Amino acid sequence: MKITVIGTGYVGLVSGVCFSELGNEVICVDHIEAKIEMLNRGEVPIYEPGLQTLIANNRERGRLRFSTDLGASVKHAEVIIIAVGTPSLPNGQANLSFIEQAASEIGQAMNGYKIIVTKSTVPVGTNERIRDIIAQHSKEPFDIASVPEFLREGTAVSDTMNPDRIIIGTDSEVVRERLTELHRSLTSNIIVTDIRSAEMIKYASNAFLATKISFINEIANICEKVGADVTKVAYGMGFDQRIGASFLKAGIGYGGSCFPKDTQALIQIAGQMDYDFKLLKSVVEVNREQRFNVIRKLESLMGHLAGKTIGIWGLAFKPETDDVRDSPAFEIIAALTEMGAKVKAYDPIAAENFRRNCDVDSLIYCDTAREAAWQADALCVLTEWKEFQHIPLSEIESWLKSPYLIDGRNIYKEEQLANTQLVYYSVGRPGMNRGVKEPAPYILL
């Protein structure tokens, strides 16, 4: 099939590359020339395991091209995939200006029947708006479809090649057949639905996953008070198939390009229909609060933080990505510096992106994990990079000035602590806290 993908962000680039890997002839389009030049030089603008090799292979086979010429690329294809960004407006609503721009340019370039697929996360009703915009510019026949994308950063290629399900929202029989054919080799779980339900499935899925995370984070906070271990609680819960084991890792809350944006957008969508989505508002609030637990723990161990040196390990919102969008590290570092602490940070991949987006000028960027921990009064782990898990705790102890370790992602196991004097605090595992005067455990009277 001849496919054009508009937008070379995570979703667009990975989808385009994977469709070419499946044997389709793909053009990925972006209006940012520097990005297309990079891709044409064989460089990849995002860090995503496996992507660079796939790009090189498929360019060599002549099935994958990159272009800034949207008009010519639309003319080339039967299927046009819109995968442009829908960032948040200040009120939390999705900004649809890139979508509308793409739709109008598609309309102007139409030269025969095409299927216009939206992969961007868009509010319910947006695909109908896209149809109207294209129809304003063209008399050519076309159909629209909503095919939301569920890939995760860091595992984007394998998520795209082995999806749990493909959702096809359409009102056209031709689209049902053609898009089912396009996705058939990926999964047998192809669910065809109406357009509005498909748009809603994406928001509802992300909101539900965010809810699981905030739920387990609150359970972790309660575990700390009653003397239970949240990792064991989550493990025990996960065997119930109605609950499922994934997305029950307690930590410092979710970040990234999707959950924060999509939860806010769904709250807005509901609000516009006079529906107060109370549960999701609480999920967002709990998530924001959770990141500050790191600071509360530091204060409870060390008192005032003014003048203290705090080492930070991890700036990306999760491991295996250089993406820092909505990373909890921003607010944690800003709060620490505001309290007068000196902060040194290290991230294996994301430091450069963080530097570009962080307005804390006094933040010291370190080249190694050791440098960030060296002579610090405390060390906080904010991202669960494998590199950190493999550093012996005795070594960390020898680097620190004071032996305080706050593990915001529960990356260390009890046995790793055995031969250290570290004062250790993780999330929802009070039994592992070391050297800390515990409040008396909750006793049932």
Ligand code: UDX
């Ligand atoms: C998410 C969705 O998973 C994906 O389906 C959608 O297409 C885009 O948004 P992504 O943001 O790449 O993907 O990462 P994900 O692995 O879902 O993690 C999101 C955040 O939740 C991270 O900050 C992560 O640290 C946090 N998280 C995840 C937890 O705190 N606990 C968990 O158990 C799982």
